[in-house]
Amino acid sequence: MRNGLIITAIICTLLGHTNMAVAQQPLFKNYTANDGLISNAIRRIFQDSKGFMWIATWEGLSKYNGYNFKNFNTANGLSQNLVNDIYENKNGQLYIALNSGDIDMLDGNRVMGKAVACTAVVNRFITSPTNQVIALTDREGILELSNGKMVKPAQSFPAQTYADLIWLSDSLFIASDENSLKAFDRHFNLLTQTLVGDNKYHETKLYQDSKKRIWLGTYTGLKLMDGVPGKNRPSAFAPLPAAFAIPELQQGKINAIFEDAAGTIWFGTTDGLVKINTDGSNQLLTVKNGLSSNIVTCLMEDKENNLWVGTAVGISKIVTKGGVRLYPIENGVSSNDNLFLLYPFKKDHFLVSTNKGTKIFNANTGQFSATARDGKAWRGVVPATAPPLFFSSGNLAAFDTLTSSFTSKQELPSLAVSKIAGDKNGNLFLSDMEHLYFSSGNTLVKILNYRISSLLVDQQGDLWAGTWQNGLFRIRYTFTRNNFIILAKQHLLPYQNTRCLFEDAQQNIWVGTRYHGVYRVAKNNGGTLAIAGFNQSDGLTSNFIKAIRQDARGNVWVAFYQGLDKLIAEGTSFRVFNFSKVNNYYASVIGMETDSARSIWLATGEGLAHITDGNMEKFAPLPVYITSINTPDSTYPLNANNIQLGHLQNQLQFEFSSPGFINERQLLYSYRLTGSASAEWSKQGNQHTVSYASLNPGHYIFEVRNLGWNGAWGKPAAFTFTIRPPFWQTWWFITIAFFCGVLFIYQFVKW
Missing domain, CATH: 2.130.10.10 (YVTN repeat-like/Quinoprotein amine dehydrogenase)
Structure with missing residues (x-):
């Protein structure tokens, strides 16, 4: 959606900040390029099946593991820097949709090249209630990712550009394009459409909340759909409920809509983050309250119910379980x-x-x-x-x-x-x-x-x-x-x-x-x-x-x-x-x-x-993962195990982390290397890297574990490796040397 990107970029540059004094404010934790993020201009935030965070930006992709950012761009394998969206398959591999039309694959920490052949620019990946993976494109309609291939199903508008899509059931979805709202059945047959023209729905965000209300975030504010569209029943709009009929939601562009686990509805706008509480009260959060920027671009809730707010100047995180209100x-x-x-x-x-x-x-x-x-x-x-x-x-x-x-x-x-x-x-x-x-x-x-x-x-x-x-x-x-x-x-x-x-x-x-x-x-x-x-x-x-x-x-x-x-x-x-x-x-x-x-x-x-x-003292330990394995001359795949190393490769460095984001700096780890001189568990600490040097030949198991806030240790992550002895210490060399020595002595005595 190249035109939309240009418009968004102009808005990000020109819009000023709107401040609104509020009494209550949450605690924000902000992440920017100064912390290692590849770029401050955030487009998407995604959490993978292990729990690690992926941030799509205008200048590349960042993986956040809880203590540092691993960055990907054209310098280390991506086909283009502008990332549109991310999808994870059942094997844990990531499909990275780029604005060039390429879809790259990441496996572990490596860019593996093109994931699928695709000539269309994919704007969004969306999974249906029946686990059908849909791709919204620029001028190529709707594609389906099936068995590792992009296929184009028969559809009513094969050359359409779509901004967003939501499934209302396993047989009905609505999609927004530049000029209309369209309702389709699961076979992509058009049921009804509402034409508005003048690009009024350009980059419209669609969202259905827990009360089955269908919201539209547009360039001209928030809209509420009146009921569910169906065959020959075009979309209509209802007046906004009193709690939502506020200037902050009616006078600017709505970039993101999200309802969190507690039922609070959040709106990302170009004037800040709007919060509508379950009791109907509302609040505008801006840079004055600690938000990275007033221009909010995306919203995402992680597995711990932390709210991640993507902005034009980095990420702001709200810990909802912490229970501190100022x-x-x-x-x-x-x-x-x-x-x-x-x-x-x-x-x-x-x-x-x-x-x-x-x-x-x-x-x-x-x-x-x-x-x-x-x-x-x-x-x-x-x-x-x-x-x-x-x-x-x-x-x-x-x-x-x-x-x-x-x-x-x-x-x-x-x-x-x-x-x-x-x-x-x-x-x-x-x-x-x-x-x-x-x-x-x-x-x-x-x-x-x-x-x-x-x-x-x-x-x-x-x-x-x-x-x-x-x-x-x-x-x-x-x-x-x-x-x-x-x-x-x-x-x-x-x-x-x-x-x-x-x-x-x-x-x-x-x-x-x-x-x-x-x-x-x-x-x-x-x-x-x-x-x-x-x-x-x-x-x-x-x-x-x-x-x-x-x-x-x-x-x-x-x-x-x-x-x-x-x-x-x-x-x-x-x-x-x-x-x-x-x-x-x-x-x-x-x-x-x-x-x-x-x-x-x-x-x-x-x-x-x-x-x-939030009774966080009851939280059990999180899973811990080994995130990097290195020797001075090599980096090893994370799924490798029981690797064989030469006797000169006796220096190893391990990095590890648990994908917990309530407070990353207070996660404690302990590790040990079985087979070394000291196989005791290390003293607990917020350390994510350990190096071993001059290891003797032998069989080793590196283990690392995480301490839960309930005081219990979690299941260790383990990596097995063997350092081979030099050839002169192998049994075959010693055997040959022994017989050669015996033969030499025999010949010497005989002579």
Whole structure:
């Protein structure tokens, strides 16, 4: 479709960017020529049966194996650089449709030459419900790839150019050309057509979603077909549903349409990526949100449900299972001396401290709105107060959800209050920078002479006070007749710099520290306490803990300054899952909270982050493949096995990878070479290449395996080879030499 390519190229050059401010945005991972991609101008994205990604561009073909790009163009065998589409046969061989009309074959990492004889330019390969492989062409109608040959079935329009085709059933499909929509039966007989003229359907994209709606992406926006066309029943169009009747889908060119596994429908346009959620809400994602370019050319969902977005300036990937959603706030969540406000005052609504005052955040819409102005900068909520009290410098107040204002204000004692907590009787515990006090009415009693970092009144009514550098105190008290009495006081973790406290659903107390990670203080039946610690030696990313919370599944989340770890209960202990590392999510964390569903929310220096956990710690190991086998002078086919090498070919290099793309840099491998001096499995790491030198003659098996995020090792990939000994070490040479020696000695003695 040469004319279409020229038009697309002009659009890619001339169109500017349209930005639209949105509240929620996903995390993008971008890949460009700087990362090794052969070209930034993306045309198609394809995943093969093993799981590796193939990217068709204007300047060649790239294979992405999870750690680098293997590129193909005319310099290493392709007939032309401009790639239209890719098809894989049952043997794992790839057919590469080029805009020159050639179809090349790739087997492994090698260009094998022409796959089939073809004189037509193939624009698309499409597989029917009955596994019939159809090729859409320029001016040659529809071809069929059958038994390794291109054949042209009898058809109504043998010289037509087709842009796209979708099968509506195993006996009906519709196709778009420059001037019309045509409906055919499976024998390519025309049932009906709708003529529009003026190239209105030029490069039209066709898509049928899970609700059987038929969408058309055109140069003039989105169209919805009214029902299914049939014999003598031409195509008609219906009004767009309200969720889709938005300017972003009605004013520009639609290049791609895709519905993901969750039912979200994505539209690739020349003004960005449009997302229509299942609830009808919509969002425009542009370069402002991290997209590589506003000109989206293709969409593809891989086997892990990651969404790959091809653009005019590279690829953007959205990890849908990661479950991190961002809600930016200008200058982030406001905090002062580790005090901040992130409080769920009702379902799906939070009070949030910002540098422009306290805001109400609606999690359903992702929007922020102002509270009624009262001139106060509210610094946090008082734990264990009902109804909840909020404090600022010198004041307490309740929050009226009807008027969105802070009411019933009262003054605090004349202290520079830095931390505050309350009990179920309405008493308060206050700290300044040097002391801890009990406060009730006019009663003010000094309890401790330490700088307090965190306060908690547990479900049993005991006070827990974490100090800046003098450990943790547990205080049992009573207050009757204006008399505060300490019944018992325990000093725990005396040399720890505590930073946060949390009580879980099992009434364990969790203590976050500055230098030694997190401690769990469990209450035994006999009244004793059992303390267990978790730190970097146990797998934590950081020993500096900012906040601790528990989700609805009982997992304990630990926030450090730049991200999150997750503690998963296993037996009597916990397994550490490095959530931020796996999800590639890092932020300047201020604090953490849970909503009414006990879902995790972060307050950060960039805004809010909602952690809708995908339970990736349960993911089993992926298949691992050996992707390259080399000696200094040779490269061996990937399907070769038990190769025989000469004694001088005793240096081998292996490359390997697992086609997992949630976070390629966090996939861990281990390998070994059986038959070598050390046949032990290597230490796990994100290493994809290993070399062996000066191998002795013998029989070897190279094995590599992948570690799943569930902590289990997968099945190893193996390669067998033999290094032959030099001829003077072979049995026949030694035998001949032995008899020659015997004969020589015999002749010498006889002489």
